[in-house]
Amino acid sequence: xxxxxxxxxLNHFPVIGTIVGLGLFxxxxxxxxxxxxxxxxxxxxxxxLLTIPTFLSxxxxxxxIQGPGxxxxxxxxxxxxxxxSFWFMxxxxxxxxxxxxxxxxxxxxxxxxxxxxxxxSLVTAGLMxxxxxxxxxxxxxxxxxxxxxxxxGKVTEGPVGSLLYAIEPTPDKFMQAVVxxxxxxxxxxxxxxxxxxLIIGTVGLFDIRIMGFLKRLPIGPLHQLLPWGIAGLGVNxxxxxxxxxxxxxxxxxxxxxxxxMLSLMLLGVNAAAFYMTxxxxxxxxxxxxxxxxxxxxxxxxxxxLLWFAVITFGRYIQFSLDTLGAAGN
Amino acid sequence: xxxxxxxxxxxxxALSTWLRESPSFFGFYFFLTLHTIxxxxxxxxxxxxxxxxxxxxxxxxxxxLRGLFSIMWAGLATSVTTGVLLLLAYPTKELTNPDxxxxxxxxxxxxxxxxxxxxxxxxDSSLDELAMIAKGKVLARWxxxxxxxxxTLGRLLPDTAIYGTFGHPAGG
Numbered sequence: 001x002x003x004x005x006x007x008x009x010l011n012h013f014p015v016i017g018t019i020v021g022l023g024l025f026x027x028x029x030x031x032x033x034x035x036x037x038x039x040x041x042x043x044x045x046x047x048x049l050l051t052i053p054t055f056l057s058x059x060x061x062x063x064x065i066q067g068p069g070x071x072x073x074x075x076x077x078x079x080x081x082x083x084x085s086f087w088f089m090x091x092x093x094x095x096x097x098x099x100x101x102x103x104x105x106x107x108x109x110x111x112x113x114x115x116x117x118x119x120x121s122l123v124t125a126g127l128m129x130x131x132x133x134x135x136x137x138x139x140x141x142x143x144x145x146x147x148x149x150x151x152x153g154k155v156t157e158g159p160v161g162s163l164l165y166a167i168e169p170t171p172d173k174f175m176q177a178v179v180x181x182x183x184x185x186x187x188x189x190x191x192x193x194x195x196x197x198l199i200i201g202t203v204g205l206f207d208i209r210i211m212g213f214l215k216r217l218p219i220g221p222l223h224q225l226l227p228w229g230i231a232g233l234g235v236n237x238x239x240x241x242x243x244x245x246x247x248x249x250x251x252x253x254x255x256x257x258x259x260x261m262l263s264l265m266l267l268g269v270n271a272a273a274f275y276m277t278x279x280x281x282x283x284x285x286x287x288x289x290x291x292x293x294x295x296x297x298x299x300x301x302x303x304x305l306l307w308f309a310v311i312t313f314g315r316y317i318q319f320s321l322d323t324l325g326a327a328g329n
Numbered sequence: 330x331x332x333x334x335x336x337x338x339x340x341x342x343a344l345s346t347w348l349r350e351s352p353s354f355f356g357f358y359f360f361l362t363l364h365t366i367x368x369x370x371x372x373x374x375x376x377x378x379x380x381x382x383x384x385x386x387x388x389x390x391x392x393x394l395r396g397l398f399s400i401m402w403a404g405l406a407t408s409v410t411t412g413v414l415l416l417l418a419y420p421t422k423e424l425t426n427p428d429x430x431x432x433x434x435x436x437x438x439x440x441x442x443x444x445x446x447x448x449x450x451x452x453d454s455s456l457d458e459l460a461m462i463a464k465g466k467v468l469a470r471w472x473x474x475x476x477x478x479x480x481t482l483g484r485l486l487p488d489t490a491i492y493g494t495f496g497h498p499a500g501g
Contacts, residue, residue: 182488190484193365194477201373205397216393224386225377288393311369312362319358 003060003252010054014089015132017047018125025121038103041096042276044121048093049268052237053261055086056244058135060252070138073155078134080168083245085127090237092120097230130164178246185246192239198232200307201225210283210292210300219286253322260313267306274299336421337495348418349494357418364411368483370404372476375443379469382450382462391458395451401443421495428489432482439475442468 021043028037062075095116099109136143157165179185202225209217244251251257274280274296283296292300339345348357374397381389416423423429450456450465490499 186484186488190481193480193484197369197373197376197480199373200369201375201377204370204373205377208400214393214396216396217390221386221388221390224388225380228380228385288390308366311365315362315365316358 002064003057004064007054007057007061010050010057011132011135014047014051014054014085015128017043017050018089018092018121018128021047022121022125025117034103034108038100041100041103041117042272044089044096044117045093045100046268046272048089049265051086051089052241053265055082055241056252056261058082059244059248063252065138071155074134074138076171077155077165077168078131078138079171080174081127081131081134081164083171083174084164084168085124085131086241088120088124088127092117092124094234095120101227101230127164130161175245175248178242185243188239188242191235192243195232195235195239196311199229199236202229202232204304204307207300207304210286210296211304212291212297215290216288218288219292220284223284251317253324254317254320255323256313256316256320258324260310260317263306263309263313267303267310270299270303270306274303332421332425332492332495336424339417339420340495342417345417345420348414357415360411360414364408364415367404367407367409367411368480371401371408372404372480374398374401374404375439375472375476378446379473382446382465382469383473391461392451395447398443398447398451405440419494421492422490422499423486425492426486426490428482428485432479432486435475435478435482439472439479442472442475446472 021040024036024043025040028034028040058079062079066072066075095113099113099117102109102113155165178188205214205225206219206222206229208214209219209222279293279296279299283292286292340349348360351357353359378394378397380386381391381394446465446468450461450468453461453464456464487499493499
């Protein structure tokens with residue numbers, strides 16, 4: 001499997017997933033169905049996670065197909081479109097996680113929160129559709145329609161495309177903005193480590209208590225620390241992705257980087273197993289001195305193991321060689 | 330100012346050379362990874378206790394959080410042990426860098442605050458939760474300040490280094 005295979009495998013999830021999530025979200029207003037609305041929040045969060053490797057593999061695929069016969073203007077347009085839709089997707093997921101948190105506390109999310117999800121998911125769905133379209137245009141001239149390449153190699157856009165094109169980042173300029181100063185880069189890396197500390201401190205404490213350590217603590221109240229961990233994750237996704245955009249070739253060819261991403265995806269699966277199979281409800285009421293169910297212990301242990309894997313793979317990125325090569329094999 | 334020759338002598342030892350140049354998985358980056366994990370346990374544990382004292386997640390009972398201190402001490406032991414090995418790998422780079430001494434100072438102050446929180450806030454069994462919070466608030470603020478400082482100063486080390494190895498300027 002190479003980067004193009006991986007990108008083709010993943011790139012439909014953000015487009016279709018956002019539309020499915022948005023559909024459920026809109027339908028939930030008709031019947032005031034809170035379960036349906038919570039499902040849409042979960043879909044947005046899951047799709048946002050999958051959008052990360054989709055974006056990363058897209059960069060690898062771009063490096064593979066560069067050359068004669070492939071329009072650089074179309075590739076750049078797709079990349080700029082992907083950059084914009086990526087950030088809107090992550091923002092939609094962030095608002096969704098806030099809403100899920102309020103739902104858990106038996107209180108409804110604030111109107112501002114629901115309005116933000118509505119606005120961001122609508123924009124994200126549109127931007128994702130545009131990203132899918134611009135990606136298809138690269139290899140499929142038969143679907144380009146009126147978007148012909150002009151003689152100087154520039155893309156001729158329709159009215160909507162022109163508007164979007166004006167607000168989409170120019171990939172090279174965005175990349176240079178991220179690495180404009182070594183102090184800015186260091187600041188991002190400091191924030192990346194502080195985010196990790198918040199995750200390990202809060203999620204790690206929750207995990208080890210479920211595993212059976214620090215048994216004098218009741219488990220339910222520890223969950224109140226989760227927003228700090230989620231905030232740490234948000235900081236790390238932001239700084240990590242900016243780091244990748246700034247120096248993509250430092251990461252893309254390294255196997256350990258992809259293992260780090262795989263660990264992150266598995267953490268998403270782990271979290272889904274914890275919250276969507278009734279395991280969380282089982283541990284929420286575990287009091288001081290009591291044991292959590294075995295299934296919960298397994299999920300907590302794998303969470304802790306995967307976070308340490310994320311740290312380890314992250315640290316070895318600098319050490320490891322470019323094992324994947326330009327072909328991405 | 331001349332760089333002391335002793336740093337060159339340390340750099341030439343077999344251990345220092347191996348730590349710096351070994352392509353083994355268990356070389357420099359292995360200890361750097363353990364150093365990171367140790368720091369995450371140490372600072373992560375401190376952050377949770379500080380945030381709780383300062384009002385986050387008030388439903389968590391404060392007293393049982395004392396169990397976190399053993400994890401934090403283990404994190405400190407791991408960080409110090411691996412830190413010494415990392416220092417052995419690059420003695421000139423670190424010991425000629427003022428930022429390194431600032432980091433050590435912040436670690437010392439962070440550990441002193443941590444010990445005070447352990448003894449004064451958690452170690453006094455006569456205190457109820459409200460009294461613990463009242464006694465710990467100022468310490469918790471200083472603790473967060475010093476540990477964030479340690480992380481910041483640590484990440485600044487590569488950018489502020491004057492030398493890479495003995496006789497070789499950083500980045501050269």
